[in-house]
Amino acid sequence: MEIRIVETIVCVITLDRDAVGGGGAPIVYAKNEEERERMAEVLSRTMDAMVHDLGNGVYVLIKH
Numbered sequence: 001m002e003i004r005i006v007e008t009i010v011c012v013i014t015l016d017r018d019a020v021g022g023g024g025a026p027i028v029y030a031k032n033e034e035e036r037e038r039m040a041e042v043l044s045r046t047m048d049a050m051v052h053d054l055g056n057g058v059y060v061l062i063k064h
Helices: 033-047
Strands: 008-014 027-029 050-053 058-063
Touching (some): 008 033, 033 058
Parallel strands (some): 008 027
Antiparallel strands (some): 008 058
């Protein structure tokens, strides 16, 4: 029997240190919105993950 994780959060990217805390995924803090966008794009390609905007300045990279 093969068991595998189907979906997992691989990274969280945010501007606000108070918006996210704890958890099992690495948290990356960007200096501004442009850096957050660029990091999300590069990390999503590197990790083969999808970027999801939570709408509060936080991006979550999820491997589907």
